[in-house]
Amino acid sequence: MSSNAALKLVKNDSSFVSSFNEALDLSSYKDGHSLHYVISLGSIVNPAAASHFISNYSNKGELIFDPFCGVGTTALEALIQNRNSIATDINPLAVKITNGKIKALNFADFLFFIQTLNLQGLVATPDIEFESFYHPKTLSEIIVLKNKLAQKNSDFLELMALSILHGKSSGHLSVPTFPQVSINSEQQNKLNIENGFFPEHRSVVPRLIKKAANVLKDGLPLDFLKNSEKSYSFEANALNLGYLKNNSVDLIFTAPPEPSSKINSKIENQWIRQWFNTSEDEDWSSVRFNSDDEDEWLDFMNTVLVELCRVLKNKKNLVLEVDPNKISTNKFINMIKSELRDYYVFEGQYHSYGKQTALQGTKKHLKKDYLVLRKI
Numbered sequence: 001m002s003s004n005a006a007l008k009l010v011k012n013d014s015s016f017v018s019s020f021n022e023a024l025d026l027s028s029y030k031d032g033h034s035l036h037y038v039i040s041l042g043s044i045v046n047p048a049a050a051s052h053f054i055s056n057y058s059n060k061g062e063l064i065f066d067p068f069c070g071v072g073t074t075a076l077e078a079l080i081q082n083r084n085s086i087a088t089d090i091n092p093l094a095v096k097i098t099n100g101k102i103k104a105l106n107f108a109d110f111l112f113f114i115q116t117l118n119l120q121g122l123v124a125t126p127d128i129e130f131e132s133f134y135h136p137k138t139l140s141e142i143i144v145l146k147n148k149l150a151q152k153n154s155d156f157l158e159l160m161a162l163s164i165l166h167g168k169s170s171g172h173l174s175v176p177t178f179p180q181v182s183i184n185s186e187q188q189n190k191l192n193i194e195n196g197f198f199p200e201h202r203s204v205v206p207r208l209i210k211k212a213a214n215v216l217k218d219g220l221p222l223d224f225l226k227n228s229e230k231s232y233s234f235e236a237n238a239l240n241l242g243y244l245k246n247n248s249v250d251l252i253f254t255a256p257p258e259p260s261s262k263i264n265s266k267i268e269n270q271w272i273r274q275w276f277n278t279s280e281d282e283d284w285s286s287v288r289f290n291s292d293d294e295d296e297w298l299d300f301m302n303t304v305l306v307e308l309c310r311v312l313k314n315k316k317n318l319v320l321e322v323d324p325n326k327i328s329t330n331k332f333i334n335m336i337k338s339e340l341r342d343y344y345v346f347e348g349q350y351h352s353y354g355k356q357t358a359l360q361g362t363k364k365h366l367k368k369d370y371l372v373l374r375k376i
């Protein structure tokens with residue numbers, strides 16, 4: 001059902017709302033732009049859903065906001081669809097990855113830029129933390145690159161480097177190891193002994209070029225670079241988005257953190273990428289949402305939704321992707337309808353069985369709920 005059809009069901013007075021409850025089939029969507037697949041750190045927003053809601057609930061040139069941007073799926077999809085994007089997250093690594101996507105270069109420009117990059121000259125001092133992962137010559141090149149990036153910021157180059165830092169294939173800089181999380185040096189040493197792995201020299205620049213060629217194989221859409229200039233990602237707590245103006249955003253599409261007993265999610269278990277990341281690392285981990293208590297989550301979301309209402313333009317939409325296996329969607333909807341009735345009309349919900357893309361390794365079908373709210 002199109003958003004227009006959905007809107008017809010909703011009257012302006014929130015007490016007479018007749019909300020929709022529909023299946024949403026995303027299986028006809030293609031996997032999405034190759035840049036979505038640059039790095040995989042566990043659960044991400046379904047690019048097909050981001051694409052669907054951005055095209056149905058906003059217009060070209062409008063501003064799309066994601067306050068829990070993770071690896072920047074919404075932000076990238078917004079730019080691809082000729083919108084502008086602001087994307088925030090409490091985790092500096094998430095912001096770094098998102099900025100890398102927003103500030104993507106054309107492959108020819110990347111090649112020109114990288115040809116001037118000289119990573120030779122340093123001899124890395126032996127470091128027990130890294131020696132089970134990298135050959136000393138590889139580590140030297142990585143350190144030179146890290147220092148250069150600290151002096152001259154290039155978000156896209158940094159994203160390419162973050163994505164090849166460690167993993168299983170010869171395109172990565174490390175011995176074969178887990179791509180999604182960083183294990184510690186003792187665990188890696190054990191893996192090396194068990195499997196006969198030995199860190200060999202892996203030259204950085206050719207691997208950066210190969211990676212960029214791969215993630216840019218779909219090319220950048222015509223207006224991407226123009227939209228990129230007006231798009232940003234920042235570190236911010238979704239509970240307080242003070243720097244964002246009132247009534248400034250045309251659509252919010254986001255997947256909020258869910259109640260979880262896991263202390264370390266994949267996006268947090270990242271000591272190697274965090275070491276490489278050149279942004280200031282303030283203590284964000286104590287501020288992020290981290291509780292397995294559903295009532296605490298409802299309180300958190302209540303405060304977040306009030307703050308999101310402030311930045312959203314009147315009558316514009318906010319769409320939330322939630323996992324019905326992790327939260328009770330009905331309890332959440334009831335909270336929105338009762339406690340937030342002065343802020344939002346609950347327009348309705350979609351259930352999708354869209355194709356889960358290669359980001360998860362397997363092409364399985366994943367059930368998600370999409371809750372559509374409209375600012376009063």
Ligand SMILES: C[S@@+](CC[C@H](N)C(=O)[O-])C[C@H]1O[C@@H](n2cnc3c(N)ncnc32)[C@H](O)[C@@H]1O
Pocket residue numbers: 043044045046067068069070071072073074088089090091094236237238239254255256257258267287288289290
């Ligand atoms: C489910 S993930 C979002 C997935 C993301 N949309 C993607 O495609 O990768 C939730 C995100 O919320 C962030 N987060 C947790 N608490 C937060 C808070 N209080 N403010 C802002 N971001 C927060 C986490 O760092 C994580 O990146």
